[in-house]
Amino acid sequence: MAAHLxxxxxFLLFILLxxxxxxxxxxLAKERNxxxxxxxxxxxxxxxxxPIPRASRIRNSSKKPSEILDMMEPLxxxxxxxxxxxxxxxxxxxxxxxxxxxxxLTWVPCGNxxxxxxxxxxxxxxxxxxxxFSPSFSSSSxxxxxxxxxxxxxxxxxxxxxxxxxxxxxxxxxxxxxxxxPCPLFAYTYGVGVVTGALTRDTLTVHGNSPSATxxxxxxxxxxxxxxxxxxxxxxxxxxxxxxxxxxxxxxxxGFSHCFLSFKYANNPNISSPLVVGDVAVSSKDYLQFTxxxxxxxxxxxxxxGLEAITIGNVVSAIKVPLNLREFDSRGNGAMLIDSGxxxxxxxxPLYSQILSFLQSTITYPRAKDVEMRxxxxxxxxxxxxxxxxxxxxxxxxxFHFLNNVSLALPQGNHFYAMGAQSESTVxxxxxxQSMDNEDDNIYGPAGIFGSFQQQNVEVVYxxxxxxxxxxxxxxxxxxxxxxxxxx
Numbered sequence: 068m069a070a071h072l073x074x075x076x077x078f079l080l081f082i083l084l085x086x087x088x089x090x091x092x093x094x095l096a097k098e099r100n101x102x103x104x105x106x107x108x109x110x111x112x113x114x115x116x117x118p119i120p121r122a123s124r125i126r127n128s129s130k131k132p133s134e135i136l137d138m139m140e141p142l143x144x145x146x147x148x149x150x151x152x153x154x155x156x157x158x159x160x161x162x163x164x165x166x167x168x169x170x171x172l173t174w175v176p177c178g179n180x181x182x183x184x185x186x187x188x189x190x191x192x193x194x195x196x197x198x199x200f201s202p203s204f205s206s207s208s209x210x211x212x213x214x215x216x217x218x219x220x221x222x223x224x225x226x227x228x229x230x231x232x233x234x235x236x237x238x239x240x241x242x243x244x245x246x247x248x249p250c251p252l253f254a255y256t257y258g259v260g261v262v263t264g265a266l267t268r269d270t271l272t273v274h275g276n277s278p279s280a281t282x283x284x285x286x287x288x289x290x291x292x293x294x295x296x297x298x299x300x301x302x303x304x305x306x307x308x309x310x311x312x313x314x315x316x317x318x319x320x321x322g323f324s325h326c327f328l329s330f331k332y333a334n335n336p337n338i339s340s341p342l343v344v345g346d347v348a349v350s351s352k353d354y355l356q357f358t359x360x361x362x363x364x365x366x367x368x369x370x371x372x373g374l375e376a377i378t379i380g381n382v383v384s385a386i387k388v389p390l391n392l393r394e395f396d397s398r399g400n401g402a403m404l405i406d407s408g409x410x411x412x413x414x415x416x417p418l419y420s421q422i423l424s425f426l427q428s429t430i431t432y433p434r435a436k437d438v439e440m441r442x443x444x445x446x447x448x449x450x451x452x453x454x455x456x457x458x459x460x461x462x463x464x465x466x467f468h469f470l471n472n473v474s475l476a477l478p479q480g481n482h483f484y485a486m487g488a489q490s491e492s493t494v495x496x497x498x499x500x501q502s503m504d505n506e507d508d509n510i511y512g513p514a515g516i517f518g519s520f521q522q523q524n525v526e527v528v529y530x531x532x533x534x535x536x537x538x539x540x541x542x543x544x545x546x547x548x549x550x551x552x553x554x555x
Contacts, residue, residue: 068167068169068170068257068258068302068406068408068409137275137276137343137344137345137346137347137348138273138274138275138282138316138318138343138344138345139274139275139276139341139342139343139344139347139550140152140273140274140342140344141339141340141341141342141547141552142166142325142327142339142340142341142342143163143336143339143340144327144328144330144332144333144334144335144339144340145333145334146330146333146334147410148165148166148167148407148408148410148519149165149166149325149327149340149407149519150163150164150165150166150197150300151163151164151165151166151303151342153173153175153271153301153303154271154272154273155175155200155205155269155270155271155272155287155289156200156202156204156205156207156208156269156270157205157206157207157208157269157270158205159270159272160198160200160201160204160205161198162175162176162197162198162199162200162301163197163198163300163301164197164300164301164302164303165300165301165302165303165408166303166305166325166342166407166408167302167303167304167305167406167407167408168305168306168369168370168405168406168407168408168529169306169369169370169404169406169407169408169409170257170302170304170306170408171304171306171307171308171309171310171311171314171368172221172255172289172290172302172304172310172311173287173289173290173301173302173303173304173310173311173312174255174262174264174289174290174291174292174301174302175199175200175289175290175291175292175301176197176198176199176200176292176295176299176300176301177199177200177201177202177264177267177291177292177293178199178201178293181293182199182292182293182294183293183294183295184196184294184295184296184297184298184299185294185295185296185297186296186297187295187297187298187299190299190300191299196299196300197299197300197301200291202267202269202291205269205270207269207270207285208267208268208269209267209268209269210249210250210265210266210267210268211249211250211265211266211267211268211288212246212247212248212249212250213230213231213233213234213236213246213248213249213250213251214230214231214244214246215250215266215288216309217250217266217288217309217310218230218250218251218266220308220309220310221250221253221255221266221290221310222250222251222253225253225254229241230250230251231244231246231248233251234246234248234249234250234251235248236248249265249266250265250266252264252265253265253266253290255290257298257302257408259296259297260295260296260297260298261295261296261297261298262290262292262294262295262296262298263292263293263294263295264290264291264292264293264294265290265291265293266288266289266290266291267288267289267290267291268286268287268288269286269287269289270283270284270285270286270287271283271284271287272284273316276347284315284316287315288310288315302408305323305407306368306369306370307319307367307368307369307370307531308368311368313344313531316344318344318345318531319531320531320532321344321345321346321348321349321531321532322344322345322348322349322528322529322530322531322532323342323343323344323345323348323349323528323529323531324342324343324348324349324352324526324527324528324529324537325340325341325342325343325407325522325526325527326340326341326524326525326526326527326541326543326546326547327340327407327519327522327523327524327525327527327543328340328523328524328543328544328547329480329523329524329543329544330480330484330520330523332544337553338544338547338552338553339547339552339553340543340547340552341543341546341547341550341552348528348529349528349529349530349531349532352528352530352537354539355526355528355537355538355539356471356472356473356474356475356537356538356539357471357473357528357530357533357535357536357537358372358373358469358470358471358473358535358536358537358538359372359373359470359471359534359535359536360372360534360535360536361373361393361394361395361402362534363395363399363402364395364399365398365399365400365511365512366399366512369404369406370404370405370406370529370536371402371403371404371405371513372402372403372405372469372470372517372536373392373393373394373402373403373469373470374388374392374393374403374467374468374469374470374515374517375388375392375393375468375469375470376388376468377418377422377465377466377467377468378465378466378468378474379422379425379426379429379463379464379465379466380429380463380464381463385466385468386418386421386422386425388418389415389418389514391415391514392415392418392514392515393470398511399511400511400512400513400514401513401514402513402514402515403513403514403515403516403517404512404513404515404516404517405516405517405522405527405536406516406517406518406519407519407522408519409516409518409519410518410519410520411499411500411501411518411520411521412499412500412501412515412516412517412518412520412521413500413501413502413503413515413516413518414500414501414502414503414515415502415503415514415515416502416503416504419500419501419502419503420502422500423445423446423498426446426463426498427446429463430448430462430463432448432449432450432451433448433449434446434447434448434449435447435448435449435495435497438486438495438497439497442486442497444497444498444499444501445498445502446497446498447486447495447496447497447498448462448483448495448496448497449493449494449495450462450483450493450494450495450496451492451493452489452492452493452494460479462482462483462496464476464477464479464482465477465482467517469538473538475525475538475540476540477521478523478524478525478540480523480524481499481520481521481522481523481524481525482498482499482500482521483496483497483498483499484496484497484499484520499520499521503515503516523543524540524541524542524543525538525539525540525541525543526538526539526540526541526543526546
């Protein structure tokens with residue numbers, strides 16, 4: 068999900084949420100006396116590069132350096148996204164958070180009792196919540212200081228004042244840059260969601276290429292969040308900013324890759340999607356097609372690519388897309404954001420309606436308008452099943468054509484998806500695309516979003532050194548098994 072720092076529209080909400088932070092703030096612990104990594108993601112059905120600290124401690128020294136310094140973690144799939152497990156603190160506390168390429172900040176809920184999520188009843192009712200981090204139980208936890216680069220970064224757009232001035236430092240300490248006060252509380256927004264918290268430092272433990280190899284990252288900086296609005300689960304920000312997960316671990320000039328399992332594996336504890344970070348993620352990838360990353364002048368920390376055309380079925384002529392899906396306008400708006408934190412692909416009007424019209428003229432199955440009303444999706448069909456209870460998969464394929472002659476045919480199930488079990492020898496399948504809904508000419512940001520659902524069963528490589536994104540359809544369950552992430 069694309070994240071923005073606090074705006075005027077959210078200022079009142081920020082005041083409301085921050086008020087609850089003062090009690091939470093007191094629970095934080097006081098100050099106490101080239102490379103790769105493979106991370107595993109769990110799927111959930113749902114924004115200056117510091118060097119790697121020299122004090123990093125590596126366990127199991129019999130492993131080769133490349134086995135330890137590359138990183139692999141499993142991603143657990145849930146309904147609307149993919150969860151990565153963060154091992155924070157001393158001793159480590161395991162906190163599951165969304166893996167999000169559309170933001171920078173990594174944050175976790177803090178305080179099992181004091182953590183407050185406003186308008187999160189739907190998530191609680193569906194048991195879509197995770198454990199909270201307790202800084203008082205970690206011997207290595209501390210507040211980030213007001214003079215740090217991370218503190219300056221997170222407050223860069225909400226105040227013109229120096230962060231240590233905001234913290235109430237004396238003139239003498241300001242002049243000497245020696246103020247020991249903690250970074251002021253922050254607010255961070257995600258679309259309609261908002262989180263407020265305190266920047267915190269603690270030890271992060273990550274896994275190498277093998278399960279037995281681990282690496283400790285001291286003083287990893289993250290948000291310890293006490294109050295949120297519609298954000299019940301933490302986030303690991305994989306953007307390109309100073310605060311981002313790849314940046315803090317030293318991989319911002321290397322890259323990472325993921326292979327998202329399909330939704331049929333959602334909430335399955337026996338299999339996870341592989342997330343690989345470091346040299347292993349980007350080396351020997353000649354079999355992929357690469358499209359260039361586009362650098363947004365207003366959101367330079369996010370990943371943009373250019374969409375040139377869309378092909379439906381075996382039609383020779385592709386549907387041309389507007390220019391703003393492959394380039395930025397004079398104000399910096401446009402192009403297509405690739406975002407693991409947005410579930411479904413969003414396309415602008417009138418392109419979205421053109422695709423719906425083309426599909427309607429091609430597909431002869433009866434519409435399931437009752438499901439359209441309930442689900443909010445615009446195009447659902449009653450697809451007949453065969454005698455062996457398998458549904459007919461003859462709905463037209465959809466191919467995205469990106470810059471640099473890159474064509475990605477979406478795997479079966481990445482466009483039309485079965486909304487439930489079969490009934491009366493039919494199953495209802497809906498097109499899981501959505502409209503950007505940008506009717507206001509003043510709306511800014513991307514012209515479209517390439518969401519995580521359409522990235523299922525596709526190896527996606529973020530080559531940050533050469534600033535390009537690679538795609539290759541593959542069976543991600545097989546990839547998970549090859550990485551030892553499939554328990555039988």
